[in-house]
Amino acid sequence: MTTFLGMPATAPRGVGHLRGDESFPAAAHKALADDQLRRNLRHATTTIRGKSGRVIAELPDWQELRSAGSAIKADVMSRLPELLEELEARVTERGGVVHWAADANEANAIVVDLVRRTGSERVIKVKSMATQEIALNEALEAAGIQPVETDLAELIVQLGNDKPSHILVPAIHRNRSEIREIFLAAMPGVDPDLTDDPPVLAAAARKYLRETFLSTKVAISGANFGIAETGTLAVVESEGNGRMCLTLPETLITVMGIEKIVPTWQDLEVFLQLLPRASTGERMNPYTTMWTGVTPGDGPQNFHLVLLDNGRSAVLADPAGRSALHCIRCSACLNVCPVYERTGGHAYGSVYPGPIGAILSPQLTGIEDNASLPFASSLCGACFDACPVKIDIPAILVHLRNQAPHPRSERAAMRAAAYTMDRPKLYASAQRAAKLARIAGRRGRGLPLGGWTDARDLPEFPQQTFRDWWASR
Amino acid sequence: MRIALFATCLADTLFPEAAKATVRLLERLGHEVVFPFEQTCCGQMHVNTGYQRDALPLIRRYVSVFSPFDVIVAPSGSCVGSIRHQHSLVAAKAGDAGLASRAADLGARTYELSELLIDVLKVEDVGAYYPHRVTYHPTCHSLRMTRVGDKPLRLLRNVRGLELLELPAAEQCCGFGGTFSIKNAETSAAMLADKMTNIVSTGAEVCSAGDASCLMHIGGGLRRRDSGVKTVHLAEILAAT
Numbered sequence: 001m002t003t004f005l006g007m008p009a010t011a012p013r014g015v016g017h018l019r020g021d022e023s024f025p026a027a028a029h030k031a032l033a034d035d036q037l038r039r040n041l042r043h044a045t046t047t048i049r050g051k052s053g054r055v056i057a058e059l060p061d062w063q064e065l066r067s068a069g070s071a072i073k074a075d076v077m078s079r080l081p082e083l084l085e086e087l088e089a090r091v092t093e094r095g096g097v098v099h100w101a102a103d104a105n106e107a108n109a110i111v112v113d114l115v116r117r118t119g120s121e122r123v124i125k126v127k128s129m130a131t132q133e134i135a136l137n138e139a140l141e142a143a144g145i146q147p148v149e150t151d152l153a154e155l156i157v158q159l160g161n162d163k164p165s166h167i168l169v170p171a172i173h174r175n176r177s178e179i180r181e182i183f184l185a186a187m188p189g190v191d192p193d194l195t196d197d198p199p200v201l202a203a204a205a206r207k208y209l210r211e212t213f214l215s216t217k218v219a220i221s222g223a224n225f226g227i228a229e230t231g232t233l234a235v236v237e238s239e240g241n242g243r244m245c246l247t248l249p250e251t252l253i254t255v256m257g258i259e260k261i262v263p264t265w266q267d268l269e270v271f272l273q274l275l276p277r278a279s280t281g282e283r284m285n286p287y288t289t290m291w292t293g294v295t296p297g298d299g300p301q302n303f304h305l306v307l308l309d310n311g312r313s314a315v316l317a318d319p320a321g322r323s324a325l326h327c328i329r330c331s332a333c334l335n336v337c338p339v340y341e342r343t344g345g346h347a348y349g350s351v352y353p354g355p356i357g358a359i360l361s362p363q364l365t366g367i368e369d370n371a372s373l374p375f376a377s378s379l380c381g382a383c384f385d386a387c388p389v390k391i392d393i394p395a396i397l398v399h400l401r402n403q404a405p406h407p408r409s410e411r412a413a414m415r416a417a418a419y420t421m422d423r424p425k426l427y428a429s430a431q432r433a434a435k436l437a438r439i440a441g442r443r444g445r446g447l448p449l450g451g452w453t454d455a456r457d458l459p460e461f462p463q464q465t466f467r468d469w470w471a472s473r
Numbered sequence: 474m475r476i477a478l479f480a481t482c483l484a485d486t487l488f489p490e491a492a493k494a495t496v497r498l499l500e501r502l503g504h505e506v507v508f509p510f511e512q513t514c515c516g517q518m519h520v521n522t523g524y525q526r527d528a529l530p531l532i533r534r535y536v537s538v539f540s541p542f543d544v545i546v547a548p549s550g551s552c553v554g555s556i557r558h559q560h561s562l563v564a565a566k567a568g569d570a571g572l573a574s575r576a577a578d579l580g581a582r583t584y585e586l587s588e589l590l591i592d593v594l595k596v597e598d599v600g601a602y603y604p605h606r607v608t609y610h611p612t613c614h615s616l617r618m619t620r621v622g623d624k625p626l627r628l629l630r631n632v633r634g635l636e637l638l639e640l641p642a643a644e645q646c647c648g649f650g651g652t653f654s655i656k657n658a659e660t661s662a663a664m665l666a667d668k669m670t671n672i673v674s675t676g677a678e679v680c681s682a683g684d685a686s687c688l689m690h691i692g693g694g695l696r697r698r699d700s701g702v703k704t705v706h707l708a709e710i711l712a713a714t
Contacts, residue, residue: 028660038663320566338646342663376657378650378664379521381617398559401523414519418527421482421513422534431486442696451658455665456693459487466480466489470496470508 008314009103010366016104016135016310017163018365020349023372027347037173041344044172048335051281059277068270069389073326076261077316083228083261084307090231094293096303101255103310104134110306111136111220111253112143118251118302120145120218126235126242127151128222129167129329130255130308132351133364136220147220148212150241152205159186165345165353168279168331173344176201209241219245219300223256224328225271226305229264232292233305236275236285246289252300257308259316259325271328278388279330311364320399324360326389333383333393339376348373355383359396367403374400428467435461474594475505477542479535479556479583481549481685482514484706488685494712495548495586498599501712511538515547516563517555522652525563532560536575544593545583548708550615551684553585558618585615586708587624587683597627603713604634607705608677610668610691612684613646625683625707632710638675642667649690665694673700683707 011018020027031037056062076083088098101107115123123140125131125147137147137158149158153171157164160182164170171179180196187208194204221242225234233254235242246252262268276285294303316322334340334354345353350361350370358377362370374397377383383393406414420430442457449458464472476499480492496506516531535556539545547553560576590596609629615621629637648654648664668691672680680695680702682688692704 025657025659028657032659032663338648338664339657339660342660374523375653376660378613378646378648378653378661380613380646380650382613382644382646385617395558395562398521398523401521402525404523406523410522411524414522414524414527418516418519418524418531421516422530424511424513427513434486450655451662452655454658455662455697456654456690457696458693459689461487462489464489466485466492467508467510469489469493471510 008317009311010314010369011133011311011364012103012105013369015108015139016133017351018133018361019369022349024347024349024376025372027349028343028376031343031347036175037344038342040173040175041341044169045335045341048281052278052332052335053281055277055281055283058283059273065270065274066388066390069274069328070326072262072267072270073389074323076263077259077322077325080258080261080316083263084258086228087226087231087261088307090229091293091303091305092231094231096231096293096305099304099306101306101308101310107134107255107306107308107310108136108139111255112139112145114251114253114304115140115145115218116143118218120216120251122146122148122212122216123218123220124212124216124245124249125149125154126219126221126237126245127154127170128220128255129351130222130257131220132164134255134308134310136255148209148216150209150213150245151237152202152239152241155205155209156182159183161186163346164351166331166334167329167352167354167356168334173346213241213244213248217249218251218253219249220253220255221246223254223260224275225268226256226261227263227265227268228261230292232265232290234268234288234290236272237287237289238280238282238285240287243287243289246291247299249300251302251304252291253304253306255306255308257310258312274388275328275330278332278386314366315360315363318363321359321363321396323391324356324363324396326391327356327360328389330388332386332388336382336386337377338380338382339378343376348376355393355397356391359393359400362400362404367400368405371404374404428465431465431467474544475507475542476589477507477509477539477545479512479515479539479545479547479552480508481547481552483685483689484548487689488706491548491685491706491708494706494708495546498708498712499546502594502596502599504594507542509538515552515555515560517552517559518651520555520559520563525566528563529567529569532563532576533572535560536572536579539579539583540575543582544589545579546586546589547583548586548706549684549686550585550612550619550621551686553583553588554614554618556580556583585619585621585683586711587621587628588619590628590711591624598631599628599711601631601711601713602633603710605679606636606638606677607679607681607710608638608640608672608675609643609707610640610647610672610680610682610687611643612682612687615683616644621683628707628711629681632713635710638677640675641671643671647687647691649687651686654690661690662694665690669694669698669700672702677702679703679705679710681705681707681710
């Protein structure tokens with residue numbers, strides 16, 4: 001089954017996890033009131049920041065590596081169709097089958113059909129953002145197929161009937177006693193005397209997963225990289241569950257976003273240095289698994305690659321926003337973001353939280369469906385400095401804000417301000433008139449200031465503006 | 474040297490002491506300061522809130538008012554960052570290549586105060602005297618848009634009588650972010666709360682910064698908490714004798 005990538009279109013509604021049910025400020029309201037969540041997040045992000053900062057400081061050429069990563073990605077985006085066709089040709093030559101999915105619905109249908117044809121009623125999964133994005137687990141369950149997540153944190157989220165809240169650490173919002181409760185309630189065959197000691201919890205998951213690995217014939221993975229010149233796919237991970245999934249089953253189905261491509265093996269060298277240091281603060285990730293098509297007698301004997309668009313062509317079509325597709329899903333921007341640190345990932349309503357989510361989600365869905373996300377940032381710029389492939393997230397946030405629909409009253413106020421500020425005499429009299437607003441007091445009674453004065457006093461207006469002082473000198 | 478002052482709308486209207494101190498400081502160092510009256514605002518608020526078309530006349534105004542000058546100074550890392558990085562982008566996006574190129578040229582000769590002092594006027598000791606315990610918040614746009622680095626700290630270290638106290642997690646945002654503090658007031662307040670805790674933990678009498686906007690936000694919070702810590706713009710400390 002082959003389909004062609006269509007014209008730029010956004011990810012379809014009604015499927016997948018790219019849209020929230022409420023705006024960012026409303027969703028953040030709940031998270032901000034959760035003290036335990038705030039402490040968990042602060043501890044986790046501070047720890048990862050420190051670790052990452054230390055190993056990055058070891059590399060004298062970190063800035064050059066970032067520039068190289070950025071340049072490779074820009075090159076990829078400039079000739080994506082050609083590279084994808086090269087990848088398809090190489091994968092096919094080596095006995096793999098390539099499928100093209102324009103959106104989440106097509107991708108889910110392709111995967112469900114492939115699994116059905118194997119006759120298996122259960123699949124094991126490597127943690128994958130692309131399959132979370134399209135809600136593949138839900139599609140499989142609807143078709144009577146049981147997906148089992150094998151990444152420990154992803155398994156916690158799945159068993160807890162929860163959503164991931166971090167790209168790299170999906171269960172960052174859970175503590176160990178919550179994890180114990182989840183395992184007791186939902187893990188098949190779990191020891192009822194389970195404690196919340198982390199090694200005990202890990203052992204329980206290991207036992208369950210080991211049985212599942214050895215008895216399941218189909219695996220589904222994502223891909224961190226697809227190498228065009230050889231048709232090789234790569235997954236990097238820490239636990240070894242990925243390697244089990246990628247080598248033990250008879251059938252392997254990989255769902256890869258079309259932007260994950262790199263032209264050559266040599267390009268991988270750059271990203272395998274950037275990714276682990278920026279994401280987990282490790283010099284090298286423990287497991288890097290690479291496979292090329294099918295090798296008789298070794299590993300899965302059926303390999304399918306599903307190339308997913310789901311809005312990516314639409315992102316690519318916007319020169320000012322397209323570098324969001326450079327993202328290698330390292331989470332560095334989440335870990336340094338002061339907004340993410342206070343609200344956590346669920347407030348972003350999408351499987352992609354934090355600064356990258358604030359630009360990527362609205363671009364994939366169309367700005368109207370995620371209009372509050374580009375404003376979920378103070379534009380402090382920490383994300384840009386942390387990004388290992390130098391995505392200028394603040395600039396894209398500003399670009400998207402300019403496309404977002406604005407509240408009518410805000411538009412009127414902004415227009416009036418611009419009108420006044422473009423007329424110095426009117427501006428000076430407005431400044432003098434503003435002094436009258438002193439009547440509003442330090443809590444700004446009657447002024448349209450949102451929640452500003454809930455936590456802050458307004459400044460006092462001075463006796464004299466600067467320009468009046470200058471005129472009177 | 475003849476230096477044009479861009480006071481910024483916020484300092485002009487609400488925090489004139491920061492702009493006045495900039496004038497006093499530069500005149501004390503022997504320079505001529507000019508204040509073109511036709512100036513108003515750099516348009517950053519409009520650009521950052523998603524109103525680029527409305528910002529265009531303000532960008533045009535900035536370019537026409539300040540083009541005659543070789544060196545322009547503003548007591549704000551944030552406004553300088555916007556002038557340097559956003560003006561030409563917004564103009565280019567609006568299809569005005571001429572304005573974009575003039576804006577880029579002008580951006581390159583618009584300096585934040587500490588940059589002007591150290592990079593252009595080559596002075597690190599401005600001869601100030603300020604006998605107080607001070608902690609310095611570096612402000613995000615000074616750090617990451619304008620890239621002033623440690624220049625404000627180098628100036629403060631040369632101020633007589635001043636005890637400079639290190640601010641924990643100094644590089645974390647205070648939560649202001651312009652209209653972010655209105656649109657996401659609760660998240661902003663949570664960020665501010667942590668910033669204030671860090672400021673108070675230093676034991677400083679004064680929290681200083683190079684941006685009146687961040688100081689308005691931090692100062693508003695510190696006053697609400699009755700913390701006893703004052704906020705003072707960097708220019709006012711450097712102008713003190």
